[in-house]
Amino acid sequence: MSAPHFAGFIRARPWLHRLVQPVANWYANAAAYRQLGLRADDLISEEDETVLKALKRLDEKTSYDRVYRMRRATQLSLQQKILPKAEWTKPEEDTPYLEPLIAEIIAEQKERAALDNLEIIKSH
Template identity: 45%
Template structure:
């Protein structure tokens, strides 16, 4: 059994990830993972760096999700965000913001 799991490891994790993703429920509103991040200072700054089209798409998804939540409905299943299609669109901007903040904190420590 353990040899089977070892060979099928990535597939098992992918299936588990997909199960957890679908269980979370945000995809039923058409949201992406990055739409649901807690907006601390780093996330806010990363959002401000998004290209206009990504920023507008994000705002549309969030506005639509709020409307659906208020009306206690969800999207039709064919419109749910799919695990395979959900991209971490904010991640490169967030990594850059965090790197800059850490660099600034390190510089301020030394000066």
């Protein structure tokens, strides 16, 4: 989660977005996670405590869908197969579901740290 995110910077500049979009599409297709039925947030490592907290906050259906996608992708990987093209994750379906929760948790941690370091000054 320590990697810099330039998405907001790029989206704020339409000319840059148009320039970078074909490369982003190519990269997503080359990564081949969509061919296994995965979404981008499925690739986030679960070793970070913040990610584990975010996973606990997922609703039941989203959590079940994530586990199903991961198990199916593992099975396909072991068989050295990919899904039929009709079952690939479409770009419009590949929306973040875990990133917003991670950002929310990080904001809460920053707020908690700021409140823990709060100094009270007594007035006379």
